Amino acid sequence: MTATSRKMTACLFIVIVLGLGVLSLRSFGDYGLQDGLDPVNGELARDVESHYDDGFPVRDLGTNLWAAINYTLFKEGRPGVTVGEQGWLFTDEEIYPGSESAVVVETNLSRVVAVADYLRAEDIPVAVLVVPAKARVYAGQLGDQEPVPLMKSLYGRFLDRMAAERILAPDLMPDLAEARDRGNQVFLRTDTHWTPEGADVFARNAAGEIKASFDGQSWGDTQFVTALGETRTHEGDLLTYLPLEPLFPSLGPEPDRLTERSTAVEDAGDTSAQSLFAETSADIVLVGTSYSANPLWDFPGALKRHLGRDLINVSDEGHGPFRPMTDYLKSDEFQDNPPELVVWEFPERYLAQPVTSEGTLAWFDRRENLLAQSSEQGHQTIH
């Protein structure tokens, strides 16, 4: 380096450090000292630093710029998303297993069977609605990427095991594929979930299978209608992994368009009058994940409409399919008002995800212990 370039570097460095340093002071303006943070062991310092980092003036610029570099140069987002063709995004959970352990899938299959056995022992039938992965339905949009063999085999393994255990689990993949081939978009491009149209196709065919399998029950007693709402832009959950906004939104995939739907009893006035005097016990209970819990897709509404029966939706977002099920089975609602049928919506990818909820694991452990106990005592098991 020459003397001039050294002096120039010194000046540039001072300008950068001082400039950003002065701007960064603003982040202290809204710092609120939290109670209980120990200044001696570094807790307070870490809290201050974390607040400072959060409010750092070029943080958003850095986030957007590096997301743009990753997306444009490498066609990648933050870990968690797989970027496909034509703006299609896929969750990594559909491409790679959630655990290194090869036994996770088998353990989870056994857990599904254990739940079905538990319900059958209470004379409650169950229908498992396996939601095919978006990466399976739209494999063509993955480009040259493909799910690893274990993930590819999940759907078939799931249905085969259910068939072997005589648990109703209809193969609804062909129906989704047929709708897709007819030009209906059954999954959102930028979201993990299905479109309301996809949820409707799934519900229609699932309802058909359920009605055929449990023909002893009364179907079609109640008429439901679905009203179409506003069509609006929907920023899919997978866009979180491409933080290009606000600086480079045009580089990323276009957000989806989604028409809101809501389903209600055809003659709501009569129904409310009926329900005022009717028993409130649930005949059918839907347990599931965000595919059922998120009102945007209106899956429970579509299922009600195609079954012609009301149902209670105890689905939950953010916990996978096992936890909502065990929570329901442990609930007073289940104990006091056992349903006539349990419908379990189960996205296939969760078969390769380890269960982490302690409450859920405890439920299965307890169940295994009970089975072992009854087997030791020579009693007939609930299988």
Added chain:
Amino acid sequence: MVFSSNIFLFLFLPAFLGLYYLTPFRHRSLVILLGSYAFYAWWRVDFLLLFVAITFWNYLIGLGIHRAGIGTARARKWVGVGVAGDLATLGYFKYANFGVGSLNEIFLSLGYQPLELAHIILPIGISFYIFQAISYVVDVYRGDTEPTRRFVDFAAFIALFPQLIAGPVLRYKDLADQFTYRTHTLEKFGEGATRFMQGFVKKVFIADSIAPLADGAFALSDPSTADAWLGILAYTAQLYFDFSGYSDMAIGLGLMMGFRFPENFNQPYISQSITEFWRRWHISLSSWLRDYLYIPLGGNRKGVFGTYRNLVLTMLLGGLWHGANWTFLLWGAWHGGVLAIERALGVDASPRTFRVSRWAMTFLFVMLGWVTFRAASIGDAFSFYGAMFSFDGFSLSAVYLQDIRGLNLAILALAYLVVLVMGLRERLPWTLAPAFVGRMRAALPTLLVPVFLLAVLKLSAESFSPFLYFQF
């Protein structure tokens, strides 16, 4: 506080340097001392007291040695007590957990009750500041340096924040004069800023980008051969760019304050023997080990067997210095053993020619050593070796692949390109035209500053925590 953090770079550093340059020279050691204590206390205030106590202890020991007279029996006692106190402190804070844990494993295997010991927190930087303190008292004892005249200079030397957490391991005798006299010019500041930015880019842009490749491979319970080789290649590059980047930043910060620290790395991955590697890797530590351990043990003056024993012992203790784990002992033994073999074979440690076969073998030995260095346990290390040499899977496993991004691989390739170009620069017989070199040097800031800014943006971006949808 670490250099590669927003709060250091944009708050602490400008505030410190502003105060430093506004203070008259005779009080600048005090500013360094207070700034360094603030830098250290940002981690934990309570452990600053230990640091201050160590400083006082070694200051008093230095005065005691000087009063006793160089080379006297009393001076030997003073130095013995001083070093014993330093080592006892290091031993307690760094090795007590490891020692008790290892003992308990033996006790449990023999059916005895395990010992109980509350978990001891390892004070950051203790290995570095204790070694610096030891070098001070030993140098005073040997008469290599005068004991410090001003306590504040000595305390500022021990605490000097650019090298406090991760070196280089400085010696008082190398810096004593600079505490009395050093220059401060815009040109020197610019040299320091350039060096700091180079180190920052090495750490944030290169090492941190490669880290997921290494972390992912070593987290696998059953890596394939491809996983293991990619993982160790990544770790080899990550460690160098991380550590040498930190040293560059330390040297750069020193220059901004007018100090000139010794170099700590010199293209180690171009070495053609392990002996040469240790002349190029963490130079300040290897020369410390040579001067304060290998030579006092007898060096190569105790016959052939004694030399080999001293080499292995020095490297064993050098390994243990890195961390309280059997893996570091094994790593030290590996290097010590290879050094002894190279000495027995008469390997030239300063070759003038470049032989690819020698370089490849040395690089392989270094990588094999890094496996043990990185692994969490000896068992993990041998599982990793098993994967490297089982040759049973030449594709990356799905779990590993999931965390690999194109950017990680591109930066890994860039890292090795940098290693190759910088290393071969001194090995190749031809040289670039002086005019071209001159133009390149003049253009360095034009290239470096934008990359530094990109690294700053990367650092800012990575404190961002995305919404983890997939826990749904």
